[in-house]
Amino acid sequence: xxFMPKPRVAHPGLPRNELGLTRRDYEGGMSTLCAGCGHxxxxxxxxxxxxxxxxxxxxxxxxxxxGCSSKTPAYFLSASHGFNSVHGRxxxxxxxANAANQDLHYIGVSGDGDSLSIGLGQFxxxxxxxxxxxxxxxxNGVYGLTKGQFSASADVGSKAKKGERNExxxxxxxxxxxxxxxxFVARSFSGDKAQLVxxxxxxxxxxxxxxxxxxxxxVTFNDHEDSTKxxxxxxxxxxxxxxxxxxxxxxxxxxxxxAGESIKVDLHDGSHIVLRKVSPDHDPTDRASAYAFxxxxxxxxxxxxxxxxxxxxxxxxxxxxxxxxxxLNRLEWDTLxxxxxxxxxxxxRYR
Amino acid sequence: xxxxxxxxxxxxFVIKLANVNGTGSASANSLxxxxxxxxxxxxxxxxxxxxxxxxxxxxxxxxxxxxxxVARASHVDLMVAMNAETYAQDLQEVSPGGxxxxxxxxxxxxxxxxxxxxxxxIPLSKICNENFDGVRARILMKNVVYVGAVAALLDLDLExxxxxxxxxxxxxxxxxxANQQAIRMGFDYAMQHFQCPLPCRVEAMDKTADMVMIDxxxxxxxxxxxxxxxxxxxxxxxxxTSLMDAYKSFCARLRVDAETGERSYCVIQAEDELAxxxxxxxxxxxxxxxxxxxxxxxxSLMSEFLGFGYFAEIPAVLFDVQRVGPSTGMPTxxxxxxxxxxxxxxxxxxxxxxxxxxxxxxCFYLAVEAFDLAERLQTPVLVLSDLDIGMNDWMCxxxxxxxxxxxxxxxxxxxxxxxxxDEFWRYDDVDGDGICWRTLPGDHPRGSYFTRxxxxxxEGRYTEDAEEYQAVVDRLLRKFDTAAGLVPAxxxxxxxxxxxxxxxxxxxxxxxIREALDLLEAEGIHLHYLRLRAFPFGDEVRSFLERHEQIxxxxxxxxxxxxxxxxxxxxxxxxKLQPVLHYDGMPIGAEDVIEGIRRxxxxxxxx
Ligand SMILES: Cc1ncc(C[n+]2csc(CCOP(=O)(O)OP(=O)(O)O)c2C)c(N)n1
Ligand code: SF4
Ligand SMILES: [Mg+2]
Numbered sequence: 025x026x027f028m029p030k031p032r033v034a035h036p037g038l039p040r041n042e043l044g045l046t047r048r049d050y051e052g053g054m055s056t057l058c059a060g061c062g063h064x065x066x067x068x069x070x071x072x073x074x075x076x077x078x079x080x081x082x083x084x085x086x087x088x089x090x091g092c093s094s095k096t097p098a099y100f101l102s103a104s105h106g107f108n109s110v111h112g113r114x115x116x117x118x119x120x121a122n123a124a125n126q127d128l129h130y131i132g133v134s135g136d137g138d139s140l141s142i143g144l145g146q147f148x149x150x151x152x153x154x155x156x157x158x159x160x161x162x163x164n165g166v167y168g169l170t171k172g173q174f175s176a177s178a179d180v181g182s183k184a185k186k187g188e189r190n191e192x193x194x195x196x197x198x199x200x201x202x203x204x205x206x207x208f209v210a211r212s213f214s215g216d217k218a219q220l221v222x223x224x225x226x227x228x229x230x231x232x233x234x235x236x237x238x239x240x241x242x243v244t245f246n247d248h249e250d251s252t253k254x255x256x257x258x259x260x261x262x263x264x265x266x267x268x269x270x271x272x273x274x275x276x277x278x279x280x281x282x283a284g285e286s287i288k289v290d291l292h293d294g295s296h297i298v299l300r301k302v303s304p305d306h307d308p309t310d311r312a313s314a315y316a317f318x319x320x321x322x323x324x325x326x327x328x329x330x331x332x333x334x335x336x337x338x339x340x341x342x343x344x345x346x347x348x349x350x351x352l353n354r355l356e357w358d359t360l361x362x363x364x365x366x367x368x369x370x371x372x373r374y375r
Numbered sequence: 376x377x378x379x380x381x382x383x384x385x386x387x388f389v390i391k392l393a394n395v396n397g398t399g400s401a402s403a404n405s406l407x408x409x410x411x412x413x414x415x416x417x418x419x420x421x422x423x424x425x426x427x428x429x430x431x432x433x434x435x436x437x438x439x440x441x442x443x444x445v446a447r448a449s450h451v452d453l454m455v456a457m458n459a460e461t462y463a464q465d466l467q468e469v470s471p472g473g474x475x476x477x478x479x480x481x482x483x484x485x486x487x488x489x490x491x492x493x494x495x496x497i498p499l500s501k502i503c504n505e506n507f508d509g510v511r512a513r514i515l516m517k518n519v520v521y522v523g524a525v526a527a528l529l530d531l532d533l534e535x536x537x538x539x540x541x542x543x544x545x546x547x548x549x550x551x552x553a554n555q556q557a558i559r560m561g562f563d564y565a566m567q568h569f570q571c572p573l574p575c576r577v578e579a580m581d582k583t584a585d586m587v588m589i590d591x592x593x594x595x596x597x598x599x600x601x602x603x604x605x606x607x608x609x610x611x612x613x614x615x616t617s618l619m620d621a622y623k624s625f626c627a628r629l630r631v632d633a634e635t636g637e638r639s640y641c642v643i644q645a646e647d648e649l650a651x652x653x654x655x656x657x658x659x660x661x662x663x664x665x666x667x668x669x670x671x672x673x674x675s676l677m678s679e680f681l682g683f684g685y686f687a688e689i690p691a692v693l694f695d696v697q698r699v700g701p702s703t704g705m706p707t708x709x710x711x712x713x714x715x716x717x718x719x720x721x722x723x724x725x726x727x728x729x730x731x732x733x734x735x736x737x738c739f740y741l742a743v744e745a746f747d748l749a750e751r752l753q754t755p756v757l758v759l760s761d762l763d764i765g766m767n768d769w770m771c772x773x774x775x776x777x778x779x780x781x782x783x784x785x786x787x788x789x790x791x792x793x794x795x796x797d798e799f800w801r802y803d804d805v806d807g808d809g810i811c812w813r814t815l816p817g818d819h820p821r822g823s824y825f826t827r828x829x830x831x832x833x834e835g836r837y838t839e840d841a842e843e844y845q846a847v848v849d850r851l852l853r854k855f856d857t858a859a860g861l862v863p864a865x866x867x868x869x870x871x872x873x874x875x876x877x878x879x880x881x882x883x884x885x886x887x888i889r890e891a892l893d894l895l896e897a898e899g900i901h902l903h904y905l906r907l908r909a910f911p912f913g914d915e916v917r918s919f920l921e922r923h924e925q926i927x928x929x930x931x932x933x934x935x936x937x938x939x940x941x942x943x944x945x946x947x948x949x950x951k952l953q954p955v956l957h958y959d960g961m962p963i964g965a966e967d968v969i970e971g972i973r974r975x976x977x978x979x980x981x982x
Pocket of ligand 1 (some may be wrong): 090091092093094111134135136138139162164166167168170258314333
């Protein structure tokens with residue numbers, strides 16, 4: 025075996041995280057998306073979040089389906105393994121990968137077409153299993169890669185680039201997640217890094233299925249006047265419901281918030297998130313009221329953003345399965361194979 | 376009156392039991408079969424059941440064969456007709472000189488008689504109503520009473536039956552007692568009213584001492600445990616379901632920590648087959664041995680991902696327990712009808728490694744081999760069993776295990792190697808065998824690569840470049856050549872006399888063929904027999920095709936799928952290969968083979 029050598033380049037002067045890595049170490053290949061595509065901003069937030077969390081890049085597995093959005097794992101964390109699967113089936117791949125090794129971080133990136141049409145079933149079932157992963161839907165209301173057809177998240181009355189009007193009601197990923205048992209449900213906007221980065225960080229620390237529905241305008245097919253997922257429309261109808269601050273275990277900054285205005289939510293690893301209620305009638309720890317609140321604001325034409333619901337106490341897939349702590353792909357051979365002696369005992373029943 | 380039977384019917388006859396499904400007959404019938412097995416007499420059981428839970432006809436056929444033939448026989452010597460609805464049909468099926476047992480509690484129409492067989496009435500319902508309480512017990516015990524009667528007629532060893540009952544109801548002594556009583560009642564009734572034993576009867580032998588009675592799905596599930604598989608994903612479908620059931624129950628016994636209750640395995644009931652194969656690919660990609668059992672409809676759904684696994688080069692093990700197609704077909708009947716759809720599953724230029732176990736014993740060994748091949752070749756491996764193998768009890772030599780065995784994990788670079796390497800390219804064929812080195816997520820930053828089903832080059836990068844794309848798909852062909860040398864070789868059984876004739880078959884046809892070859896040999900027709908065990912075909916298959924002028928290809932589907940594969944991939948001249956086809960959904964018997972060959976030979980002479 026012989027492989028080509030390539031020297032590693034160090035970047036002196038760049039800020040380093042706890043692992044001594046720079047933000048560069050979390051970047052990926054050059055994006056090939058349209059200039060201004062919301063998806064690229066989300067990529068930048070994922071890079072920022074992983075850098076700030078000091079996650080070892082090779083301990084992350086990136087998974088995606090098919091679409092412009094699903095291409096993006098190639099543009100962040102180049103030192104992570106990536107799995108760009110088939111259209112709408114990323115949840116299955118993530119489930120199997122997680123079954124094999126529960127010690128890695130799983131970041132899934134999908135689109136509204138990928139998750140809400142062809143992959144709606146898998147999306148729902150991954151939540152039902154409370155699969156431990158971060159699941160980002162880069163939601164632009166259209167099929168970008170196939171050139172601008174409506175997706176299932178298109179709002180009623182939204183117009184396509186060529187003027188066709190959508191008449192079917194949208195499927196809201198956040199409402200779907202609340203119904204299907206998602207244990208971390210958030211929404212954000214690709215252009216709001218200040219909100220998105222802490223949300224991704226909190227989602228990474230959540231044990232269970234963490235959905236972040238990120239409104240992400242498609243500049244090529246869905247950023248015109250009559251689109252409800254354009255930059256202009258989103259900015260106008262943007263309603264941050266719950267402000268999120270991620271707090272690492274070592275650095276508590278609770279004091280910044282007035283009592284009564286903030287809620288502290290513990291995460292499984294000892295860290296916690298602090299949620300500042302911007303909207304007085306939203307309680308992010310109550311699934312039913314979160315659902316009602318979202319429906320109400322949706323009727324008013326608002327995209328409620330922020331951490332909409334969180335419950336870190338629900339068991340995830342492995343806890344439900346009582347899986348051993350050691351990742352299944354690391355188990356020793358003698359613990360797996362009962363050997364010739366075992367075989368005799370087993371076969372006695374078939375005599 | 377019945378013809379007196381020749382004495383050589385001892386240990387050579389067929390019992391068929393006609394029941395209504397959902398009445399508990401299955402355990403009574405297997406009790407009967409096990410008793411014969413424990414008396415050292417070779418036996419095989421086949422279950423013909425409806426795609427239904429309760430109330431439809433079901434048949435169980437037990438072939439007692441002192442010569443050890445396991446295929447379906449086309450006659451019935453003793454019919455136990457427990458289903459009034461199918462009585463007329465069951466009556467017709469008994470061979471002249473045979474016997475029929477029925478429940479004589481209620482009279483049968485005089486039209487339902489036959490002069491050339493012996494009809495034995497036993498008032499089963501009456502006996503049960505007088506001796507057992509409760510509707511359920513009465514229904515269940517009727518089955519046990521007829522087992523008792525058959526035991527008397529066939530001269531079965533009651534001690535053996537007692538032992539079996541004690542074993543199966545070890546935790547419910549009350550049930551042992553009730554069952555023993557029912558056996559006794561049936562036995563006594565038959566002894567008092569009929570001339571026991573019958574000419575076709577059982578005499579103890581010593582031919583089953585090193586044998587087990589097991590179905591293919593159980594054996595394959597056990598193989599998965601022994602192969603070290605830790606992740607199983609599936610969506611229930613007949614006739615594959617019992618494979619995962621078996622894996623789960625073996626794991627529940629062998630892979631759960633007694634103290635903590637922690638499991639060294641993870642079985643996921645997926646939302647559909649698309650998800651099941653996706654999970655299997657995800658787990659294998661991540662370094663666990665993972666598998667999925669399914670049947671034809673599942674293969675159709677899994678196709679897209681199978682192409683992904685082929686192109687992105689991810690190991691996966693899939694069991695296709697074939698049933699009758701097309702579409703939903705007949706879910707509880709058997710066929711070998713997925714050969715082509717599996718060989719080329721998915722769009723584009725794909726081809727897959729297939730294994731063809733012939734019986735439960737091979738289901739066990741080939742299950743283990745499938746994991747080794749999948750990881751060695753970094754590609755999905757499909758094990759093509761069928762309903763006959765998967766769900767019926769077969770007598771097999773005791774399974775063996777070599778404790779020296781260690782799984783072949785294939786070409787995986789570990790963290791240490793990666794640490795000392797300068798650069799890693801995922802699809803670089805450094806060894807020239809078409810198989811590249813892979814890495815596992817989480818091991819080392821240098822091992823990272825992007826797995827994709829879109830065009831990629833040797834470095835693993837996205838490409839739309841003509842040459843780069845073609846280099847990858849051409850290498851995949853080279854890898855398939857490598858596979859041909861690694862898969863289990865076809866087994867040739869030469870004829871005992873020189874002959875130009877050959878016969879090729881595979882899978883569950885084997886039993887019928889070996890019996891047919893013996894019978895044909897007695898007629899002076901000799902054939903060299905090649906049993907395929909895998910696709911791609913190795914050199915031994917090509918050589919066999921070249922060495923014979925006329926070759927019969929025996930298979931259980933309408934379109935001669937294996938013949939087509941032998942022509943397109945084995946280089947055989949079409950006119951050489953003559954199809955012998957059986958595809959009505961019932962397991963193939965020796966007569967089906969013989970009839971087909973005779974017809975073709977006669978045609979050849981006429982031409
Ligand atoms: C089985 C299958 N059907 C159709 C396609 C074509 N296709 C590719 S991407 C896509 C839609 C993607 O939409 P979305 O998930 O919203 O991603 P976006 O491009 O908008 O980010 C479709 C229909 C495909 N790749 N596979
Ligand atoms: S088509 Fe739309 S979604 Fe796709 S890259 Fe361009 S802007 Fe982004
Ligand atoms: Mg989209």
